[in-house]
Every structure is written in structure tokens, then in C-alpha cells.
Amino acid sequence: MPIQSLKGVFRVLLLVAIFVAGAWSYATGVIEEFIFYLPDIQFLTMEHLWLTAISGSLAILVAIPLGILLSRPSMARWAESGMQVLNIGTTIPTLAVLALSMSLLGIGVVPAVFALFVATLLPITRNTYTGLKGVSPALKEAASGIGMSPAQRLIRVELPNALYVIFAGIRTALAINVGTVPLAFLIGAGGLGELIFTGIDLYNPLMMLAGAIPTAMLAIMVDALIASIAFLVVPRGVNPARRAAHA
Amino acid sequence: MIRLDNLTKVFDTPKGAVVAADHINMEVPTGEICILLGPSGCGKTTTLKMINRIVRPTSGKVFIDDEDTSSLDTQTLRRNIGYVIQQIGLFPNMTIEENITIVPKLLGWDKAKYKERARELMRMIALEPDAFLKRYPSELSGGQQQRIGVARALAADPPVMLMDEPFGAIDPINRAVIQDEFLKMQQELKKTIMFVSHDIDEAIKMGDRIAIFRDGHLVQYATPDTLLAAPKDSFVESFLGEDRALKRLNLINVREVVSTNFETVSPRDSLESALQTLDKCGYQHAIVMVNEERQPVGIIPRAVAQVSKGSCHDYAQKVPAVVNVNDDLRKAVSLMLAHDITWLPCVDDEGRLCGHITQRAMTHHLGARFRTQQATAELADPMAEE
Numbered sequence: 001m002p003i004q005s006l007k008g009v010f011r012v013l014l015l016v017a018i019f020v021a022g023a024w025s026y027a028t029g030v031i032e033e034f035i036f037y038l039p040d041i042q043f044l045t046m047e048h049l050w051l052t053a054i055s056g057s058l059a060i061l062v063a064i065p066l067g068i069l070l071s072r073p074s075m076a077r078w079a080e081s082g083m084q085v086l087n088i089g090t091t092i093p094t095l096a097v098l099a100l101s102m103s104l105l106g107i108g109v110v111p112a113v114f115a116l117f118v119a120t121l122l123p124i125t126r127n128t129y130t131g132l133k134g135v136s137p138a139l140k141e142a143a144s145g146i147g148m149s150p151a152q153r154l155i156r157v158e159l160p161n162a163l164y165v166i167f168a169g170i171r172t173a174l175a176i177n178v179g180t181v182p183l184a185f186l187i188g189a190g191g192l193g194e195l196i197f198t199g200i201d202l203y204n205p206l207m208m209l210a211g212a213i214p215t216a217m218l219a220i221m222v223d224a225l226i227a228s229i230a231f232l233v234v235p236r237g238v239n240p241a242r243r244a245a246h247a
Numbered sequence: 248m249i250r251l252d253n254l255t256k257v258f259d260t261p262k263g264a265v266v267a268a269d270h271i272n273m274e275v276p277t278g279e280i281c282i283l284l285g286p287s288g289c290g291k292t293t294t295l296k297m298i299n300r301i302v303r304p305t306s307g308k309v310f311i312d313d314e315d316t317s318s319l320d321t322q323t324l325r326r327n328i329g330y331v332i333q334q335i336g337l338f339p340n341m342t343i344e345e346n347i348t349i350v351p352k353l354l355g356w357d358k359a360k361y362k363e364r365a366r367e368l369m370r371m372i373a374l375e376p377d378a379f380l381k382r383y384p385s386e387l388s389g390g391q392q393q394r395i396g397v398a399r400a401l402a403a404d405p406p407v408m409l410m411d412e413p414f415g416a417i418d419p420i421n422r423a424v425i426q427d428e429f430l431k432m433q434q435e436l437k438k439t440i441m442f443v444s445h446d447i448d449e450a451i452k453m454g455d456r457i458a459i460f461r462d463g464h465l466v467q468y469a470t471p472d473t474l475l476a477a478p479k480d481s482f483v484e485s486f487l488g489e490d491r492a493l494k495r496l497n498l499i500n501v502r503e504v505v506s507t508n509f510e511t512v513s514p515r516d517s518l519e520s521a522l523q524t525l526d527k528c529g530y531q532h533a534i535v536m537v538n539e540e541r542q543p544v545g546i547i548p549r550a551v552a553q554v555s556k557g558s559c560h561d562y563a564q565k566v567p568a569v570v571n572v573n574d575d576l577r578k579a580v581s582l583m584l585a586h587d588i589t590w591l592p593c594v595d596d597e598g599r600l601c602g603h604i605t606q607r608a609m610t611h612h613l614g615a616r617f618r619t620q621q622a623t624a625e626l627a628d629p630m631a632e633e
Contacts, residue, residue, distance in 0.1 A: 142336025145301055146350050146399070147326030156349075160340035235340040237383030 030206060037210040040195060045214055048191040051109070051181045052222070055116035056174050063121050063173075064166065067128025068154065083129060090122045094180050102187040112181075112189030119180055120173040127169025131162030160235050167230035171223055178219040182211065192218075249275040249298065249407055249439055254307035256293050267293040269463040270307070275456065277312075277406075278437035282450040285460035286486070291443050294460070295409050298441065299328045311407055326354055329400030329408035329438070333415045335392050337384040343369075343395055344380040350403040361402075368398040371432060390421035397429065401436070410442045414449070426452060447487060451475070451494055459483050472498050476616040495613060496577040501570055504612045505593045505602035511537045512547060514560035521559055522552040535592050536563050541599040543569060543592045569594050572601060576613075579604055 025031050034041075070079040092100075098115040105111035135158050143153040159166075185193025192211040199208025236242045254271040257264050268290040275281040283291035296302040298309050300321050309316045316324050337346050344365050351361035369376040372394040384392055393413065400408055414422045430453065433440070444450050450457050451471045458468040459482075467479040475495045478484040487494070510528050512521045514536060525534050525547075534552075536545040536559050545563030555562055567586040570579045572593050579591055583606060590605040 136334070136336075138332060138334030138336045139338060141301060142330070142332055142334075143338070145299060145325060145330035145332065145336075147322045147324075147353055148349075149322055152353070157338050157340070161338070163340075237339045237341065237385060 033206045034210060037195065037207065041192075041210055041214055044190065044192045044194055044211070045218065047189075048178075048181050048215070048218065051112060051116060051184055051189060051191055052174065052177050052218075055113045056120055056177050058113070059117050059120035059173060059177075060124060060170060062117075063124035063169075064128050066121075067125045067166075068132065068159075070125070070129050071132035071158075079129065083126065086122045086125055089118060094119050095183055095186075098183055098187055107188040109189045111187055112184035115187075116177055116180060116184065120177045123173040123176065124166070124169045127172075128162070128166050131165030131169075132158050134165065135161045161238050163234045164230065164238060164240065167226065167234060171226045171230075174222050174226060175219050178215065178222050182215055248277045248310075248312050249281075249441060250310040250313075251294070251298075252308040252310065254294065254297055254309065255305050256290075256297060256302060257305045266463045268297065271465050273458055273465060273468050275439055275441060277439050279455040280433065280440040280442055280453055282454035282457045283441060283443045283460060284445065284447065284450045284457055284486075285466075287445065289460040290463040291458075291460045292411060293463075295411055295441055295443050298407075298409055299325050299330060322353075326350055326403065327405050327407070329403075329405045331393075331396050331400045331408070331410040331413040333412040335384075335389075335396045335416070337392055337395055337399070339384050342381055342383055343387070346384065346395060347380075347399050347402050349399065354403055356403075364402060368401060371401075372398050373428065390417050390425060393417055393425060394428075401438075406439060408438050408440045410440060412443050412445070415444075415446075422449075429453075448494070448497075451497055459486065472616075492613065493577075496580055497575050499576045499612065500572070501574050501576060501579055501593055501604055502572040504576065504608050505572055505604050506608060507602040509535075509603050511535050511541075511600065512559050513537065514544070514558065514563070516559045518547065518552045518555055518557055518559060518562060521547045522549070525549055525552060532588075532590070535566070535600060535603070536560075537600050540597075543594065543600045566592060570604065571596070576609055580606075580609070 069075060070082050075082075094115065097118055098112070101111040101115040101118075105114060139157055139161065140153065143157040148156065181191045182193030182196050184191050185197055192215045195211025196208050196215070197211075199205065199211060231239070231241055234242075251271050251273050254268060255266070256268040257266050271290075271294050273281075283295060285291045293302055297304045297307075298311075298316075311328075337343075338349075341349070344362075347365045347368055348361040351364060356364070365380060366376040369379060374391060374394060379387070379391075379395075384395070387395065393416075397413065400410075414425055417425060426449065442453060444453070454471055456468065457471055457474050459466045459474070461482055467474060467483050469477075472495060474483070475487060475491045475498070478487055478491070484491070510524050510530075512524060512534055521534055524530075528534075531549065533546040533548040535543050536547055538544045543566050545559075546566055547559055547563055551562050551564070567588055568582040569592045570582055572595055582591055583589060589607075590603055592600055593602045593604055595601050
């Protein structure tokens with residue numbers, strides 16, 4: 001009962017806070033300013049999403065097969081060293097990767113996509129690899145024992161059972177990706193970074209927020225999108241979210 | 248039929264070569280259950296897994312129905328062998344139906360056929376098809392999961408099954424139930440089964456033959472009764488346990504020991520005639536009274552017949568216990584111990600009296616095995632006495 005009433009109190013406080021913020025922003029002209037930036041926000045959001053979509057899907061297309069390859073028994077000898085190389089790859093700050101990428105590929109979209117791709121690759125590969133390695137040996141033995149070929153075993157047993165972990169990797173990776181895209185502006189690839197960095201340079205906090213708030217919202221939306229795809233795609237029997245819903 | 252011909256497995260370990268199975272030769276006749284038994288690390292599981300090539304043999308051959316399996320490719324070989332493992336290994340991402348039908352699907356059956364097969368199998372393992380087929384393994388109990396594991400192995404009706412401690416992870420009560428269900432199924436299915444176990448009681452209960460392994464060698468391969476009556480060496484003897492003679496009680500039916508030569512009285516007889524019959528037949532304790540359907544309805548103890556007069560009907564006492572002729576001796580002994588008696592009336596499935604069994608007859612029957620054995624030993628080795 002006290003918890004219930006506390007919740008009610010918080011809800012009222014939240015509504016009041018939103019109202020106050022809205023009133024304040026209206027009074028100080030923030031909303032007008034935002035509307036002024038709206039065409040920019042729309043255009044740059046599209047650019048931002050394109051960069052994420054292209055680099056993200058490239059990373060998924062490369063990382064999952066790479067993770068599968070590293071998890072195969074014949075690769076056991078190379079797998080850990082392979083993962084170490086990728087680990088070192090992620091310890092390099094994204095900004096440095098962008099700089100390196102720029103010095104190799106010049107400025108524009110291509111080096112940006114490449115740098116984002118590199119930054120996104122590891123979480124997906126690592127989760128694919130860990131997920132597949134985590135499939136219980138008993139399941140693998142049962143699959144082989146009833147006469148599945150290695151490919152059938154991978155597709156029908158190993159991947160479905162690792163899918164939840166793989167999706168977790170994709171979520172992390174794309175959240176990083178969306179958050180990193182603003183840096184791509186620095187090497188001339190556009191995106192919401194244009195508003196953020198220009199805002200900082202001009203000491204215009206509203207312009208900066210016009211870039212930062214949509215970026216944050218994009219990150220949350222992409223995460224929610226991947227989460228709902230995972231909810232639908234991961235088989236019910238191995239999907240903790242859906243199992244809880246059914247219990 | 249499964250025949251192993253000099254099957255050998257040598258593992259290369261950092262500490263040097265380890266011989267896990269050393270020239271194993273054995274044959275399991277069609278329709279029989281062979282239990283591979285031994286302490287852990289004795290090579291029984293390795294031997295089993297060489298049959299479906301989960302472990303690749305170093306040398307030697309496996310024949311299934313006289314066909315050399317080395318000529319088959321691995322997937323074909325495995326799809327024609329049912330495989331049940333201790334960890335059950337149901338695929339959690341698939342429904343029960345998908346789990347059961349996976350081998351028929353791999354073999355390319357059409358949809359209607361494998362769907363019907365799934366329902367048939369569910370009925371066979373006594374699980375309601377409509378209630379279970381669409382569920383996921385995580386929603387089932389351990390015992391139910393292992394039943395599904397067995398059903399999956401049976402799905403494509405393979406002639407041969409390999410079972411690696413299939414009931415090892417199930418609690419004792421459920422295990423006994425599943426063992427009984429499985430034996431009942433086997434009576435109809437007549438599969439040729441290799442079954443790894445480390446539980447001697449399970450082996451005696453399930454096995455038509457038992458193969459005892461030690462350090463990669465097949466020590467003794469015999470029927471459970473032979474094994475218990477005549478263990479080959481001290482290792483087998485100690486592995487079977489000191490109460491191995493008692494374990495034989497499980498293997499012998501009352502039918503084999505029952506004496507059908509006996510007299511009874513009817514409720515209308517007088518106590519005097521009952522006493523006469525008791526004396527004539529030399530029964531020390533009591534005589535059984537039967538009704539018109541020959542069902543035992545009471546007993547007349549000798550002491551009562553000696554001191555009282557009247558009809559049997561008035562003086563009969565309750566029958567302390569009866570044993571079915573199809574029960575094993577273990578149950579007969581248990582009833583005798585529970586009621587402090589040395590004999591029991593035996594009845595058939597309709598409850599009609601068909602004989603009696605005494606402690607003396609049982610010890611005699613069990614001992615016969617040892618007496619012939621001693622006699623043969625003495626014949627073979629006349630100097631043994633000295």
C-alpha cells in the first residue's frame with residue numbers, strides 16, 4: 001500500500017516536472033528554436049541513420065560468419081588469438097580509428113562507415129562466438145548422435161540456442177554505433193554530429209542539444225527495435241523474455 | 248544384432264597413450280538388451296560411442312545385422328541408430344513435436360507421416376499428445392523429458408538403440424517407473440539395445456545380458472543369472488556386491504519354484520478330515536482352504552484342527568499373504584519375512600490357487616546352480632580336493 005501511494009506521488013511529480021519544463025521552454029523560446037532547427041534535424045537524422053544502417057549491417061554480415069567460423073572445432077586453435085586481435089581493435093578509441101581511417105581513405109562517408117564498422121564488429125563477433133561456445137555439449141552430442149550433418153547441427157541447434165546472446169551483441173553494438181556516428185562529422189560524413197559539434201564551437205547550447213537529444217532518442221529507439229526483433233525471432237523455448245511471459 | 252569385432256580405442260593424451268577399449272569382442276542378439284556395466288573410466292561409454300562413431304575407433308569393426316558399418320557414411324549410420332544420452336539433450340529451441348520428428352525429417356519422411364508418428368510415440372510413452380506436443384522441453388519435468396528423449400530415439404523405428412545411462416539423472420521413484428515402462432515397450436518393439444549403466448540393480452532388472460568392463464577390457468559377458476551365480480573373478484564378484492545371491496531373487500519367477508503337488512480343504516469339510524489330510528501330506532503348520540473357484544479363502548492351522556471339532560468354515564483363519572506365480576522370488580521372500588512364515592500359497596492372475604512355495608524350495612532352487620557348478624569343477628579338476 002505505501003509503495004502504491006509512492007508510485008502515485010512520483011507519477012504526479014513527473015507530470016508536474018514535464019509541465020514545468022514545457023512551460024519553461026516555451027517561455028524562454030527553446031521550442032521555437034527547436035522548430036527552427038527541425039528541417040536540419042530531419043535531414044541529419046536520415047544521414048545519421050544511413051551511416052548506422054550501412055556500417056551496422058556490414059558489421060552484422062561480417063561479424064556473425066566470423067563468430068561462427070571462430071567457434072568451429074577445427075578453428076579452436078586460432079579462436080582465442082583471433083578474439084584477442086579483435087579485442088585490441090576495440091581498445092583503440094573510436095576517434096583514433098576515425099583518424100586512422102581518414103588518413104587511409106580520405107574524408108567523407110566511406111572512411112566513416114569503415115571506422116564505424118570496425119567499432120561495431122567486435123561485440124557482435126564476441127557474442128556470436130561466446131553464444132555458440134556456450135551451447136551445451138550434451139545438445140551438440142545429441143544433434144550429432146541422431147545424425148545431423150555439421151551444417152544441420154549449426155543451423156537447427158547451435159544458432160537457435162545462441163540467438164539470444166547474439167542479439168544481445170547486436171543491441172550493444174548498434175547502441176555504440178548510433179552513439180559514435182556524431183564523431184563521423186569530424187571527417188566530413190554528416191549526421192547529427194554536425195549540430196552537436198557546431199553547437200559546441202559556436203557556444204550555442206540549444207544547437208548542440210538539437211543534435212544531442214535526437215541522437216540519444218535514436219539510440220534508445222534502435223535498442224528497442226532490436227529488442228523487439230529478438231523477442232519475435234528467438235524461439236520461445238530459449239527466449240527468457242517470452243518464457244517469463246508464459247510462466 | 249550388434250557385433251563388435253576387436254574394437255579398440257587408444258586416446259593420445261599428454262601423459263601418453265591411454266587404451267580406453269582393448270580388443271572388445273561381443274555380440275548382442277537381435278531383440279535383446281545388453282548392459283555395459285563397470286566403474287567409471289572402464290571403457291563402457293567409449294565402447295558404446297564407437298558404435299555410432301561419436302568416438303572414432305582406432306581399430307576393429309562394428310557389424311549391425313551382419314553389415315560392416317565402416318562402409319556406411321556417418322550420418323546414415325547414426326540416423327539408423329536410436330541414441331539416448333544421460334543429459335537427455337532435447338533441443339530447447341524446438342517444441343516436443345519438433346524434437347520427436349527430427350530424425351524422420353532428416354530421413355525425408357512426408358509431413359503427414361511424421362506428424363502421425365509423433366502422436367503414436369506420445370501414446371506409447373503414455374503422454375497425452377494434445378497436451379504435450381506443442382510445449383517446449385523446459386516446461387516438462389525431468390522424467391517427462393527423458394521419456395521424450397526415448398521417443399525421439401525411437402521415432403524412425405531404428406532396429407538398434409544405444410542408451411548412455413539414460414535414466415541416471417532421474418530420481419529413484421521415477422526411474423523405476425520409466426524402467427518398467429521401457430521394458431514393457433521393449434517387449435513389443437524388440438529392439439537390439441546397448442545400454443550403459445553403472446548401477447548393478449538397473450543392469451539386473453533391464454539386461455538380457457550384462458557385459459562387465461574393467462580398465463578397457465571386457466571381463467565377463469553373460470546373462471544376469473550366470474553372472475550372479477558364477478562371477479568369473481574377484482573383481483566381478485566385488486563389483487556385484489556381497490549380496491549377489493539375494494539379487495538373483497529378482498531374476499527368478501515364483502512359477503519356476505512353485506510346487507503344484509498339494510492338497511486343500513473346502514469350507515464344508517470337517518476339521519477331522521482336515522487333520523487327516525495334514526497328517527497324510529506331512530504339512531507341519533497349516534492347510535489352505537479354497538472356495539468353489541479354487542480361490543484361497545482361509546487356512547486351517549494344525550493346532551486348531553487338533554483341539555477343535557466342527558467344520559472348517561467356522562475355524563478358518565485369514566490367509567496371511569499370497570503371491571502371484573508371475574512375481575519374482577524377491578517379493579515372495581519379502582512377504583514371508585513380513586508375515587513370519589516359511590511358506591506361501593501361490594495364485595494365478597484370476598486369484599485361483601495353483602500351488603505353494605516354501606523357503607526350502609527356494610534355497611534349493613537357488614543352490615542348484617552352485618551345486619552343478621561345484622560338481623563340474625570337481626569333474627574337471629579331480630585333484631581339487633587335495
